[in-house]
Amino acid sequence: MGKPQKITLKEAGALISNGSMLSFSGFTIWRRPMALIYELVRQGKKDLHLFEVNGGTHTEVLAGAGAIKIWESCWVGHELYGKLGEAVARGQCENTMIVEDYSHGQAVARLLAGAYGLPFFPTALSMGTDILNPRFDMLDKAGLRDGSNPKIPLKKYTVAQDPFFGMGEILLMPAAKPDWAIVYASQVGDEGTVRVNAQTYTDAEVIKAADRVIVLAEEIVPDSYLRTEPEKNIAPGYTIDYLVELPWSAHPTGSQGYYDVDADFIRSFYAASKSKAGYDQWAEEWIFGVNGHEEYLAKLGITRMEKLRANKVMGYSTRVKRGSR
Amino acid sequence: MTASNDLAKPGEYKPIDLLAVAAAREVKDGDIVFAGTGLPMLAIMLAQQSIAPNAVCIYEAGSIDGRPIDLPTSVGDARCAYQASVAAGLTEAFYGQLHCGYVDLAFLGGAEIDKYGNVNTTVVGDYCSPEKRFTGSGGNPDINALARRTVFIMVQEKRRFKENVDYITSPGWRLPKWPSGEMAPKQEVYGSFFRGGVEAVITNMGVFRFDDQGLMYLDTVHPGFTPEQVKENCSFDLNISRVSGETKPPSYRELELLYTVVDPEGIFLP
Numbered sequence: 001m002g003k004p005q006k007i008t009l010k011e012a013g014a015l016i017s018n019g020s021m022l023s024f025s026g027f028t029i030w031r032r033p034m035a036l037i038y039e040l041v042r043q044g045k046k047d048l049h050l051f052e053v054n055g056g057t058h059t060e061v062l063a064g065a066g067a068i069k070i071w072e073s074c075w076v077g078h079e080l081y082g083k084l085g086e087a088v089a090r091g092q093c094e095n096t097m098i099v100e101d102y103s104h105g106q107a108v109a110r111l112l113a114g115a116y117g118l119p120f121f122p123t124a125l126s127m128g129t130d131i132l133n134p135r136f137d138m139l140d141k142a143g144l145r146d147g148s149n150p151k152i153p154l155k156k157y158t159v160a161q162d163p164f165f166g167m168g169e170i171l172l173m174p175a176a177k178p179d180w181a182i183v184y185a186s187q188v189g190d191e192g193t194v195r196v197n198a199q200t201y202t203d204a205e206v207i208k209a210a211d212r213v214i215v216l217a218e219e220i221v222p223d224s225y226l227r228t229e230p231e232k233n234i235a236p237g238y239t240i241d242y243l244v245e246l247p248w249s250a251h252p253t254g255s256q257g258y259y260d261v262d263a264d265f266i267r268s269f270y271a272a273s274k275s276k277a278g279y280d281q282w283a284e285e286w287i288f289g290v291n292g293h294e295e296y297l298a299k300l301g302i303t304r305m306e307k308l309r310a311n312k313v314m315g316y317s318t319r320v321k322r323g324s325r
Numbered sequence: 326m327t328a329s330n331d332l333a334k335p336g337e338y339k340p341i342d343l344l345a346v347a348a349a350r351e352v353k354d355g356d357i358v359f360a361g362t363g364l365p366m367l368a369i370m371l372a373q374q375s376i377a378p379n380a381v382c383i384y385e386a387g388s389i390d391g392r393p394i395d396l397p398t399s400v401g402d403a404r405c406a407y408q409a410s411v412a413a414g415l416t417e418a419f420y421g422q423l424h425c426g427y428v429d430l431a432f433l434g435g436a437e438i439d440k441y442g443n444v445n446t447t448v449v450g451d452y453c454s455p456e457k458r459f460t461g462s463g464g465n466p467d468i469n470a471l472a473r474r475t476v477f478i479m480v481q482e483k484r485r486f487k488e489n490v491d492y493i494t495s496p497g498w499r500l501p502k503w504p505s506g507e508m509a510p511k512q513e514v515y516g517s518f519f520r521g522g523v524e525a526v527i528t529n530m531g532v533f534r535f536d537d538q539g540l541m542y543l544d545t546v547h548p549g550f551t552p553e554q555v556k557e558n559c560s561f562d563l564n565i566s567r568v569s570g571e572t573k574p575p576s577y578r579e580l581e582l583l584y585t586v587v588d589p590e591g592i593f594l595p
Contacts, residue, residue, distance in 0.1 A: 128500030
């Protein structure tokens with residue numbers, strides 16, 4: 001495969017069919033592909049199967065819309081700006097969503113196996129916890145570990161004996177191989193080379209583990225520019241299938257070097273997400289009430305966006321008000 | 326710094342200040358610390374400014390030995406990576422640093438805890454049909470599993486200090502060994518991967534530690550509380566026979582550091 005194909009946000013949304021298994025770039029409230037998340041809700045996607053090493057605001061936007069059938073992860077919330085994942089919590093407590101919990105490190109193990117073409121990855125992380133309680137294997141309880149869905153492993157995990165050094169019991173975690181990786185990246189070259197600023201999270205692993213990859217780029221730059229410092233790049237262009245150039249497409253999550261987390265926006269989403277009616281009203285205003293990303297940005301307004309804009313030296317905004325002082 | 330090392334008097338500091346200061350005092354100079362979001366961040370940054378200038382901090386999103394000058398609000402915050410030795414990702418943090426054995430101290434929070442130090446951050450009620458969902462494990466159990474020492478920072482409430490937690494998210498000293506579920510000491514469950522475990526729990530009322538059997542006891546009680554009051558705020562029969570005294574209050578210098586250097590924006594502190 002060669003260069004990624006440039007498409008629009010609407011076209012990117014249309015590629016995702018109901019029931020697809022998705023994974024995302026970013027970490028909790030940083031570098032999430034929010035513009036495409038909104039577009040998936042706008043297009044009314046259903047029965048999505050999310051595998052993500054951690055959730056965040058984007059998870060809650062999908063969960064609130066009733067778009068998620070299966071959520072395999074370890075954490076959901078909005079960090080300091082919303083302490084719980086209210087929509088996922090409703091889904092789990094009301095049994096409208098299948099929630100399969102792993103630990104963070106175990107979820108990374110699953111993704112590593114998927115990324116490196118291995119059937120499983122060993123780990124000693126989080127042994128002796130209820131994450132491993134067979135009674136709490138919810139995909140098994142739902143009868144979904146019967147092999148009929150190639151994206152769902154036959155077991156949640158297994159315990160093996162170290163065959164080489166006599167280190168005893170260790171967990172084997174099955175590979176996660178999503179249908180799609182939906183990634184937000186700082187810069188993408190015109191030939192598809194991907195660069196992210198600062199922490200890399202699990203972005204490179206998500207790209208490798210997925211069958212197909214859509215990248216939302218904050219900006220598209222000449223590949224020759226990114227190739228002068230190849231050590232800063234996380235993926236070559238041939239691993240990327242589709243590319244959408246879309247500035248501010250991670251908002252309200254943050255993007256190192258471009259803009260900070262929009263704390264007030266997330267706080268008000270979190271407040272709204274505490275009830276289905278509150279979520280619906282919020283979605284009417286910010287998702288269905290705008291016809292796309294440009295209208296969304298116009299609604300945000302330049303004053304708000306300038307406050308969030310990252311200081312070029314520090315990589316984050318030094319003007320945004322975060323605390324009580 | 327103009328403030329002295331004299332200790333503040335009751336009324337001159339808030340409960341959250343003492344929580345952060347008591348936690349910071351658990352850091353040894355040179356420790357490699359793996360910290361979670363919130364109070365653990367305040368505590369490690371205060372420790373680095375005071376008693377442990379050579380302590381190093383790792384955050385699970387991938388910043389290794391960052392030197393933030395603005396308090397992060399998430400372990401994935403751009404601020405965590407400021408002046409970092411390495412800005413990598415989760416694979417490096419969980420496997421390249423933690424699993425391979427670099428981490429001395431885990432600095433974490435929790436919603437509920439039991440007498441063996443097992444912590445729940447996942448659900449209230451039966452997992453298959455819960456009454457309430459918390460955030461979930463995050464990296465809490467991983468970091469706690471393989472660090473040499475763990476300090477939990479928590480709110481003291483009767484409903485949070487339980488005989489048995491509803492869900493063991495993060496491993497204490499006595500655990501189910503899966504797939505059988507038979508209870509066993511942490512040493513046995515982790516076998517050759519065992520490196521240590523929960524050393525202290527710090528709340529707004531006291532500092533707790535664990536005996537040879539892995540059972541929690543009250544070590545020091547914060548000024549203004551009695552051991553009996555702490556016991557009343559515990560659902561299990563808390564051992565208060567080993568109380569070594571009162572928790573040392575914050576010094577004026579520690580308070581100044583907290584409010585002017587660590588969290589001047591009022592992100593976690595009021």
